[in-house]
Structures are given as structure tokens and as C-alpha cells.
Amino acid sequence: MKIVVTVKLVPDTNADKRIDPETKRLVRTGVETVLNPFDEYALEAALQLKEKAGGDTTVTVVTMAPENGKEVVRKALAMGADDAVMLSDPQAEGSDVWGTAHALAKAIAQNGFDLVVCGTQSTDAITGELPGMLAELLGVPGLTYLRKLEIDGTTVRAERETDNGYARISAPLPALASVTKSINEPRYPSLRGIMGAKKKTIAVRTLAEAGVGQEIGNAGARTEVTGFETPPARGKGEVYQAADAVAGAQKILEFLREKKFV
């Protein structure tokens, strides 16, 4: 079985985020680049599927990033992925989510796959649209927001998080799955993994080599960021002075009911 995990390289999540007012893009200079934390859950889910399936199951990491991001991709290999495909092309710069999905779909199709696993979103742009688009472009069922993911023969069985609980869903392979943070706890790369990652292949391809015919990047972007603003500061919470414990408890219960927590 061939499992593909899509990953994104993002600025360190703990660093302060700044947006360049000119380009309206996130400033990435001077900030360390890391694997998108959401994608680590996807990789962990894929590695667990591989460990369970055994045999000749492979996990390939696919990303679109400048070539100097190789070292970050190597972390995914150190965690246990077998190899990586990296789309690196100056023409890809400024791609919107459609452009990215388009290019990744080509690279994934070229690589071949039974299952694609994605994180739900990236910590930089946070559109959360990529998994859905990718499933559509690959022409396979998209099972999104999963908190549980299993392979049963040629069927994917999963639990999809919903507002009130979860739904049991399934689909035939090939398919695409996106997983949430509740699915697992990503492993640390072991030292053996780190030392072994050097010997694994990162295939660097241009857009043309990956068969991306469509123009993507800045020129091909179908969306435009017209402006940005920092969110308004959160207002002060409501303070209620209870006459006694019973009245206080009653008030809390009302609040929880109103918010549909109980």
C-alpha cells in the first residue's frame, strides 16, 4: 500500500507573526521554518497505518517548498517516512490554495497512492481548504476532520468529528483523509531516525517535471488578499455577583445551557 502525506513548511508557530503590508504576505525571513504541526498528526497517522499493515506499505511525504527547506522535510523522514517528493520551483512562489492543491495533486498522482493523509490546516494561512480541493482534483473520496482512521482491506473506516460528536464513515481506497489533533500524539524523531534520514531520498522536482501544466504561483493565483486586520481585542467577560451558592450555580447552568454545553 502506498500512503502519501502532504506537509507544509511554516514559520515557527511560537514566533510572532507579522504580515508585510506591501505584499500582504506573512514575513518568513528571520523566523525558523518548521513542519506544520497539524501535518505531524497526519504523518503519525500514516506511520501507524504502515506499522499496522506491515509488508511493503510505504509512506511518502509530498510538499511544495523552496529547496532550502530540505532540512525540515528531513524531519519527516527522521520520524519514519520512507521518502519525500519536493516540488521546488520559483514559478510556484505566491501560489494560492488552489495553485498548491493543483500542483500537489499532480505530484501525488505521478507518485501513485492508495491513501493520501493531510493535516486539517496549516498554522500560517489557516484556510483549511487544501484537503477538500486535493480530494476533488485527485478524483477520490475525501474523508475530512478524522479523529480515527483505519484501513480494512480496501476500505477506509474512520470517525469524523462533528459539532455534536462524531460520525462513522467509510470509503473505498484510493481515498484522501484529513486528520485532527485528537487522532494521536505525534512521535519525536528518534536518534536512529535522524541518523538514518540522511540515507533516504528527497526527490526535488520542478513544476514541469511533476507534470504541472497549469500556471500557478503569483500569476496563476485565483484569489487575492485585498487586506488584513488584526482581530479586535477580546471583550471583558460578564461578571455576575451571586447572592449565594445556589443562585451562582443556577447562573452557571443557564450560561452552559445557552452555549449548548449541557
Add this chain to the structure above:
Amino acid sequence: MNFDLTADQRAIQTLCRDFAENEVKPRAEEMDAQAEFPYDLVKKMADLGLMGLPFPEEYGGAGADTISYALAVMEISRADASTGITLAAHVSLGSTPFAMFGTEEQKQKYLVPLARGEMLWGFGLTEPQAGSDAGGTRTRAELRDGSWIINGTKAFITNSGTDLSGGTTITAITGTDEKGRPEISNIAVPQDTPGFTRSKKYRKMGWKASDTRELAFEDARVPEDMLLGARGRGLKQFLKILDGGRISVAALSVGLAMGAYEEALAYAKERRQFGQPISKFQAIQFKLADMLMEIEHAKLMMLRAAWEKDNGREFEMSASLAKLYSAEVSRRVVNEAVQIHGGYGFMDEYPVSRMYRDQKINEIGEGTNEVQRLVIARLMGL
């Protein structure tokens, strides 16, 4: 000249930093308060391969270099010095003697489980009456009918009494040399040896979550082949181990100082007095600037010593300089970190309180500051 770490070194440092931040730091305060040995963290470090970091892969290690090892100890100590010394003592004192002086059989039997982190091992040099004067060893081992009969006491032995401890390698007088001086050899004594007992854990000022005990040998009998390295070379071998160990202590000191500096920096930005964060006061800024300057200096010295070792150079001088300087830097830094915290720094809820207590041993262990100066003076040819 190149100040860049390799990709492996960076990856190992990042791994250790993430591990220390997420797994070690949240436990540090409680481990200190309970003086509780972190079995779970040792297991996790073993699973990651940290416990066998510099040893060859064929012996269960990860085959990484000394720079990676120093960075690993530094990052773990940045979160918690007790966990840092548990790792450092395991690698550089417990396991390295087998790697350096062990026979193939000894390596298979002991180094492999040690490198995998399934077993811990002590390094027994110090005695109640033989500290800086390590040659003043009184413990004796007599060869009788193919066994060493050991009698004596060892003091302050790290990792010697945990549930994972497999034994301790000691220095013991095994005879007299041709000049009539005591002949000192190394003998590995397994934990279950009759006549070998460990005291309760010491109650300590710092490093509270690390395991430190006094060892007693009363007619403890081990087979002759538990001799480690050549007979009569015991003191030289152990001093050789300590040369490498100085890089460990430098890393412990630099890590501890970094941790204390970061706590102080964060606190200074947050703590408001006279209508502004205290970080706006020059008195505090100067302290923080001095702390960072000294930490960077100590870190470079530590990395240089590690680099020299990795490149097969003579590293005794740079390791001694790095150990001495970092230990003294860690004292100045933890002192100022507590000072910046004011009264809160004296309270155990603030990590700098623990760091202040954990620091002092860096100036004593593996050669006091004074002995370090003697070593340096000797290397200068004085």
C-alpha cells in the same frame, strides 16, 4: 572556520529541545520537590536513542558525535539539571568506560544494554577520604582463586541505586607497582554481587531527582574477568574518562545557565514596578546582557572542546577551560536570575529557585574549580 552545526547536529538539538520543553520541563518542579527519580523520562530518552547517543550502532548506540552529545545534555539541562546529570552520568561516566576499555565480551554484555538505556551503571572513583585526591583510593581488591575480593567505600555515586542500575565500575588498589606505589585498577561490580550494598539516596541541596548513593563493599566477590581495561591502569583510565566528562559538565552548566537566563528574561518583561516592566530599567538590562554574553562565551568554549574531541585533537585543555568557565558562569547567571526575580526567586514555585540550588555542584563535580585550575596549570607546563 565554520560556526554552522551540521544537519544531524541541528536535528538532534531540536529533538532534545522539543523533548525537554514538552516532557521534562513540566515535570521539573515536582521531581525536585519529591526527589523522585524520573524512570519515565529515562525510558523516553532511551526510546529516542539519547542514552546511547555517542556509541557505535553495533553496540546499540546512535553513532552521533560529541558535539551532538554536548548539545543534547545542554538542552535537557536547560529544562532540568537532575535529568541532565542522569543522562550525562549515564553516557560519559557509566557507559564510556566499557566503550573505551571493555573487551568485546564486556561490550556485548554491558555496553549494549547501557546504550539502549535498558540499564544504568555507576562510576565509582570518589571515596569518603579520596575526593580531589583521587589517587588516595583506599578501596582494595584482592585476587583470590580467580575472583576479586573487594573491600571499601565509594561516595556520591550517580545512577548507582536505581531499579535500572546494573552495577558500578570502581577504582581499587589491586597491588603495588615496581616503585612500591599502590597499583590501581578498574573493576566492574554487578549490582547483585553479595557483599555490595548501596546506602539510601543522599539528601542533597540540588540535583534532587538524580540518584546518588554511597556504596559499600564488604568481601564483595566478582569474577576475575570483571577487570575493566589493563591491570594497574585504573587511575589513568578514569582520569581519561573525566577529560570527556568535563565536556558533559560544561554542557550541564551552559544548559542550566540558559534555562535561568530565559526565566529571568521572561520574568523581567512581565514583572511591573514603578509603572513599567522591570526589563525597561537599565540595571536589569545590564544584568541580562552580561548573562547572555557569558553564556555565549561558555557555549563556544564547550562546543570547541567537543569539536576537538570529535576531530581527534588534544582536548584536555579546552575541556578543562570550558568546564571551569561554564561552571563559574552558571553561578553568576543563576545568582542574577534569582536577583531579577526578587523575593519570588526565593520561592520554590519559580524555577530559578531550583536552578540556584542545582548550580553549585557544577563547580564541584568532576573536578572542583580549584582542581580544574591545577589541571590547567599542569597542561600549561607549570
